[in-house]
Amino acid sequence: MRKFLVPFAITIALAPAQPRLLDAQATDMFEPADVFELEYAGDPRISPDGSDIVYVRTFMDIMTDRPRQNLWIIGSDGSGHRPLLTGQQNFSSPRWSPDGSKLLYVATDENEKRQLFLRWMDTGQTAMLTHLQMSPGGISWSPDGSTIAFSMFVPDAPEPFAQMPSRPAGANWAPPARTFERLLYRADGQGFLPLGNQHLFVLPVDGGTPRQLTHGPYNHGGTPEWAPDSQSLLISANRRDDWEYQMSNSEIYEISVADGAVTQLTSREGPDGGPRVSPDGRLIAYTGYDDRYLGYQVSKLYVMNRDGSGSRMIADDLDRSVGNVHWASDSRSLFVQYDTEGNTRIATIDLDGSVTDHASDVGGLSLGRPYGGGTFSTARDGSFAFTLGTPEHPADLAVGGPGMEPRRLTSLNDDLFGHKELGEVEEVWYESSHDGLPIQGWIVKPPGFDPSRQYPLMLEIHGGPFSNYGDRFSAEIQLYASAGYVVLYTNPRGSTSYGEDFGNEIHHAYPSHDFDDLISGVDEVISRGYIDEDQLFVTGGSGGGVLTAWIVGHTDRFAAAASQKPVINWYSWVLTADMGGTGGLNYWFPGTPWENLDHYMDRSPIHHVGNVTTPTMLITGEVDWRTPMSESEQFYQALKIQKVPAALVRIPEASHGIAARPSHLIAKVQHILGWFERYRTPEATTTQ
Numbered sequence: 001m002r003k004f005l006v007p008f009a010i011t012i013a014l015a016p017a018q019p020r021l022l023d024a025q026a027t028d029m030f031e032p033a034d035v036f037e038l039e040y041a042g043d044p045r046i047s048p049d050g051s052d053i054v055y056v057r058t059f060m061d062i063m064t065d066r067p068r069q070n071l072w073i074i075g076s077d078g079s080g081h082r083p084l085l086t087g088q089q090n091f092s093s094p095r096w097s098p099d100g101s102k103l104l105y106v107a108t109d110e111n112e113k114r115q116l117f118l119r120w121m122d123t124g125q126t127a128m129l130t131h132l133q134m135s136p137g138g139i140s141w142s143p144d145g146s147t148i149a150f151s152m153f154v155p156d157a158p159e160p161f162a163q164m165p166s167r168p169a170g171a172n173w174a175p176p177a178r179t180f181e182r183l184l185y186r187a188d189g190q191g192f193l194p195l196g197n198q199h200l201f202v203l204p205v206d207g208g209t210p211r212q213l214t215h216g217p218y219n220h221g222g223t224p225e226w227a228p229d230s231q232s233l234l235i236s237a238n239r240r241d242d243w244e245y246q247m248s249n250s251e252i253y254e255i256s257v258a259d260g261a262v263t264q265l266t267s268r269e270g271p272d273g274g275p276r277v278s279p280d281g282r283l284i285a286y287t288g289y290d291d292r293y294l295g296y297q298v299s300k301l302y303v304m305n306r307d308g309s310g311s312r313m314i315a316d317d318l319d320r321s322v323g324n325v326h327w328a329s330d331s332r333s334l335f336v337q338y339d340t341e342g343n344t345r346i347a348t349i350d351l352d353g354s355v356t357d358h359a360s361d362v363g364g365l366s367l368g369r370p371y372g373g374g375t376f377s378t379a380r381d382g383s384f385a386f387t388l389g390t391p392e393h394p395a396d397l398a399v400g401g402p403g404m405e406p407r408r409l410t411s412l413n414d415d416l417f418g419h420k421e422l423g424e425v426e427e428v429w430y431e432s433s434h435d436g437l438p439i440q441g442w443i444v445k446p447p448g449f450d451p452s453r454q455y456p457l458m459l460e461i462h463g464g465p466f467s468n469y470g471d472r473f474s475a476e477i478q479l480y481a482s483a484g485y486v487v488l489y490t491n492p493r494g495s496t497s498y499g500e501d502f503g504n505e506i507h508h509a510y511p512s513h514d515f516d517d518l519i520s521g522v523d524e525v526i527s528r529g530y531i532d533e534d535q536l537f538v539t540g541g542s543g544g545g546v547l548t549a550w551i552v553g554h555t556d557r558f559a560a561a562a563s564q565k566p567v568i569n570w571y572s573w574v575l576t577a578d579m580g581g582t583g584g585l586n587y588w589f590p591g592t593p594w595e596n597l598d599h600y601m602d603r604s605p606i607h608h609v610g611n612v613t614t615p616t617m618l619i620t621g622e623v624d625w626r627t628p629m630s631e632s633e634q635f636y637q638a639l640k641i642q643k644v645p646a647a648l649v650r651i652p653e654a655s656h657g658i659a660a661r662p663s664h665l666i667a668k669v670q671h672i673l674g675w676f677e678r679y680r681t682p683e684a685t686t687t688q
Contacts, residue, residue, distance in 0.1 A: 029447045029482040030420050032666045035367075035475055036062045039412040040394035041387055042365055043093065043375065047100045050076055050379030054084060054094040054103060055397055057412070060662045067662075071105060076383065076399050078409045085119070093137075098145045102205075106136060116148065118205070129207040136201075138223035142230040147257070148203045149224045149233055154212070155196035183244040187578045188626040189655040200224055200233065202257055213260045218243065222273070224255075228281040232256050234265075236273040236286070247582050252286055252308070265308030271299075274323065278331040282306055285325050285334055295510070295587050296466045296496065296503030299323065301336065301349060315353040319499035322349075326378045335378050337362055339497035341440055342470025344372050346386060348402060359400040363472050364389020368659040369462065369541070370442075370472040370489065372497075391425035391442075393417065394473045421447040423481030425471060430524040432493070434516035437505070440498075441490030441521050442471060446481045454532040456680055458485040459522055459558075461492075461540025461547045465510055468497040476659070479669045485537070488525050492517035508590055510543075511550040511603065518547065519555070534559065537676050541565050541658065542627060546605065549635055552616055553608030560679040562617040562672040565627045565658055568635040570600045578625040609638040615645035617675045619668060621654025647675060 037060070044055040054073050061068045069092050071085040085091045085105065095104040103119045109128065114135040119126045129148075130136065138151040161179040178192065186192045198221040201210040213233070214220045224233040238250045239262075248271045254263040265284070266272040270291035275284050284306060287299045299321040304311035315322070318338070326335040333350040344362040349355050362374035364387050374395065376386035381401070388398035388406070393413050400406035423444040432439055446455065458480050462469045469489050480487050491498070492514040493505035506514055525531055536558045540548045545566030552561045567573045571593040574580040585592065593600045601607045616639060618632035632648060639646035649671050651664055659665035 028419065028421050030422055030475075030478045031482065032479060032670060034416060034420070035662045035666050036060045037413075037416045038367055038394060038475065040364055040367065040389075041397040041410060041412060042395060044385035044387060044397055045094045045096055045377050046076065046379045046383065046385040046399075047096050048098060048380055049100055050381045050383040051100075052076065052080075053385040053397060053399070053409075054096070055385070056092055056094065057083075062662070065661050065663045074397065074409055076385070076409075078407075081410065093139050095139050095141060097141055097205075098143055102145075104139060104141065104148060106139070116150070116203070127207065129203065129205075130210065132210070138221065140224050140226060140233075141205075142226050143228055144230040146205055147230065148205055149226065150201055150203070150210075151198050151221050151224070152201055152210075153194075153196055154199045155194050158195050183581060184578070186625050188624060189657060191623065191625075200235065200255060202233075213255050213257065214262070215260070225275050225277055227254075227277055228279065231258065234275040234277060234284065236271075236275060239264075244582065248291055250288075252284065263308075265304070266311065272302075273299075274325055276325050276327055276334070277306070278327050279329055280331040282331065284308075285327065287322060287325065293587055294500075294504050295507040296494070296500060298500045298503075301325065301334070303351065314351060315349045315355055317353070318349075318355055319501075320497065324375060326384075328378075328382060329380045335376075335384065337374070337376060339372050339468060339470075342442075342468050342472075342491055342497055344374050344470075346376055346384065346400065356402070358402055358404075359384075359386060359398070359406045361388055361390050361471075362386050363470070364393070364395025366472070366474075367394055368474065368476050368665050369460075370469045370474040370477065371462070371467060372470060372472070389472050391444075391471050391473055392422060422478055423447055423487070424449065427471065428521075428524060430520055432513065432517045433520045433523075434513040437493060437502075437517070439490055439492060439517045439521060441488060441524075442469070443525055444477050444481045444487040444489070446484050446486065449486075451528075451530050453530060454535075455484065455486045455530055456535035456537060456559075456676075457522065457525055457531045458487045458676070459518060459536070459538045459540075460487055460489045461518065461538070461544030462489065462495070463540070463542030463544045464496070465494045465506060465514070465543035465546070466496055466503055467543075468495045470497075475665065476669050480673070483673050486525065486531060488521055490518060490521045492521075508588070508599075509603075510588070511547055511605075514547065515550060515554060518551070519557075522557075532681070535680060537561070537679075539564065539672055542656065545627070549605035549616070550608070552612045552614040553605055554611065556613050558614050560615045560617075560676050562619060562675055563632070563635070564618075564668070564672075565620045565624055565656060566605070566618070566631060566635070567627050568604065568631040569606045570604045571597070572634070573627070573631060574600075576628050576630060606634055606638060609635060610642070612639060612642070612644055615675075615679055617647040617649060617672070619649040619651065619658070619671060621651045621656065621658045621664075623653060624656045624658070626656035 039059045042056040046053050057072045069090045071091045073084045074081040089107045091107050093106040109115050116129045134153045136150040140149045198219040200213040203210045218239045220237045233255045236250045250271045252265040252272050252275045272288040275286045285303050289297045320338040322336040322338045324337045333348045346359040347357045365373040374387040376384045378384045383401035387395035389395045397410040398408045426443045428441045538558045539562040541564035545563040548563040620632040636648040
C-alpha cells in the first residue's frame with residue numbers, strides 16, 4: 001500500500017495501518033493513495049435559457065499536493081460533456097451573462113494574481129478584464145449585461161507604532177515587531193490579518209479601471225445583488241462602529257451605482273443577509289433572525305417591499321435554516337436549499353409560505369467527512385443544476401426542477417470506484433439513554449462484511465458543534481472501513497437539521513448529554529452482535545475532538561482515542577481562538593470566564609483529565625487559530641504527567657481545515673489508524 005506522509009515535527013513510530021479481517025484484496029478497496037484520484041463537481045451554473053451548464057471540476061494534483069480546478073460544460077440533457085477551460089491555471093467562479101452569450105470567470109495571471117476574464121461562448125475568444133493586486137470575489141452581472149460588480153479587499157496603510165533607528169546597509173536585523181490593536185487580528189486559514197476592509201467595485205464589461213463604490217472601516221463582502229434597472233446594488237454588511245463586538249448584527253443596504261450613496265433597508269438586532277430582488281422589482285427576499293444569543297438559531301426567510309417596508313417572515317413552520325435563495329421568474333415563489341435529518345434539499349417556497357421539495361442529496365463537496373455543502377443555480381424556465389452527492393460518490397452534476405425527476409448527468413469517479421468496493425452505509429435511529437431523545441446515525445461496514453464475525457468499532461464524531469453529518473461520501477470514513485473497522489457516525493443533540501430546539505439542547509451546556517447520545521449509539525451497534533466490545537475506538541475533529549477528550553474523561557470503555565484539533569480548556573480557548581472572543585464568548589457561554597470560572601471549567605475536558613486512563617492521541621495543525629495548538633498541548637502534557645499513553649501529532653502548515661491538502665488527509669487517517677493498531681487485538685473471533 002502506498003502512503004503519502006508529510007514530515008511531522010514529532011516523529012512517532014506507529015504500527016502500519018493495514019486492512020484486516022477482509023476477504024477482498026487490498027487493491028479492490030478504497031486505499032489512501034486513492035484520495036489523489038478523487039474528483040468532484042462544484043459551483044454549477046446553468047445558462048439563462050437552461051440549455052447548458054458550466055461547472056468547476058476539481059481534481060487532486062499529486063505533484064503539488066493541491067486541489068486543481070478546471071471549467072467544464074455539459075448540455076442539460078447530458079450531451080456535449082467536454083472541457084471548457086483547462087491548463088496550468090486554476091479556473092473558478094463561472095458566471096453567465098444575462099443573455100447567455102458570454103461567460104465571466106476568475107483565473108490567475110502570469111504573476112499568480114487572480115483576475116477577471118471574459119469568454120465569448122460563440123467564438124471561444126477570451127479577454128483579461130482586470131489587473132488587480134487583490135483577489136476579486138462575489139462576482140455579479142448587471143441585468144442589462146453592461147457592468148460587473150464584485151467585492152475586493154482594500155488595504156489600509158498602517159501608521160508606524162514605534163520608530164526604529166536606521167538599519168545600516170547590509171545589516172541583518174531581526175524581522176520587525178508586529179503590533180495589533182484590534183480585537184480580530186488573526187483568522188484561521190489566513191493568519192495575521194492586514195489592515196483594511198472588503199469593499200464593492202463595479203467594472204464595465206468591456207474592461208477598464210474598477211471603480212470603488214463603498215468606503216469606510218466596514219466590510220462589504222458577499223455577492224452583491226443588482227436591482228432590475230441596473231442602477232443600484234443590494235448587499236448585506238455590518239456598518240456598526242462596534243462591528244468587531246457584534247459581528248452577527250448585519251443589515252441590508254442599497255448602494256447607488258452612480259454616486260455610491262448608501263441606504264439602509266433593514267434594522268434589527270440580528271443578521272440580515274443574502275438579499276435577492278424579485279424579477280418584477282417589487283420585493284426583496286433575505287434571510288436572518290432576531291438574535292437571542294442562543295448557540296443555534298434557525299435562519300428564516302423574509303420578504304419586504306423594495307423600499308424596505310413591510311417585512312414579513314414566510315414559511316415560519318419550516319424549522320430549518322434556509323439559504324441560497326433564488327426568485328422564480330414569475331416573482332411568486334423562491335428556490336431555497338435547507339438541511340433536514342442529515343440531508344440537503346432544494347425546495348420552492350411560495351409567498352404564502354407553502355414549501356415544496358424538488359431534490360435531495362444536494363452535497364458531496366466535503367471529501368474528508370460527511371458534512372453538507374452542496375449548491376445549485378436556476379434558469380429562467382425553473383430548471384436548476386445542482387451538486388449531487390451520496391455515500392457512494394462525491395459531488396456529481398445533476399439537473400432538476402418543479403415537476404421534474406432529478407437526473408444525474410456525470411459520474412466523475414466511475415473510473416476509480418468501478419473496481420473498488422466501498423463500505424456499505426446503513427442509516428440507524430436509536431434513543432438516547434438520557435431522556436429517550438431520538439438520535440439519527442449511520443453505520444459503515446467494512447468491504448466484505450460478514451455478520452458472523454466480530455469487528456472493532458470506531459465512533460467518529462462531527463465538529464461544529466452546530467453542524468451535521470449525513471448520508472454523504474466520506475473519504476476518511478471509507479478508509480477506516482477499508483482498514484477493517486465498523487464505523488459509527490451520528491448527529492447527537494446540538495446537531496443542525498433537526499430544528500432549533502434540538503440544536504439548543506446543548507446551549508450553555510456543551511459537552512453534556514450529547515455524551516449519552518453518542519454512547520447510546522455505540523450500545524445500539526453492539527446490540528447487533530458483530531462488534532467486539534473490547535475493541536472500541538473513538539475519534540473526531542474540532543467539536544468532535546472536544547467530545548473525544550470529554551469521553552475519555554468520563555468512561556474507560558474505549559481501547560484508544562484520537563482527539564483531532566480539540567478545545568481542551570474553554571477559558572484559554574475564548575482568549576486565544578480567532579472566534580473565541582466574539583462568537584464563542586457571546587453565544588456559547590453566560591459571560592466572561594473570569595466571572596464564570598466554574599461554568600467554563602466544568603465543561604472543559606482538562607478539568608476531567610485526572611480520570612483518563614485511555615491511550616489518547618492529539619492531532620492538530622500548527623497554524624490552527626480556530627482550536628489553537630496550545631489546546632492540544634495542554635491535554636497531551638497533562639496525560640504525560642499522569643503517565644497515560646499519549647501522542648501529540650503536529651501537522652506543519654495546516655490550519656483548522658486539517659485535511660485541506662490530500663497528503664494531510666491521508667496522514668491524518670494513517671496516524672489515527674496506526675495509533676489504534678497499537679491497541680487492537682491481532683485477530684477477530686467468530687460469533688457462535
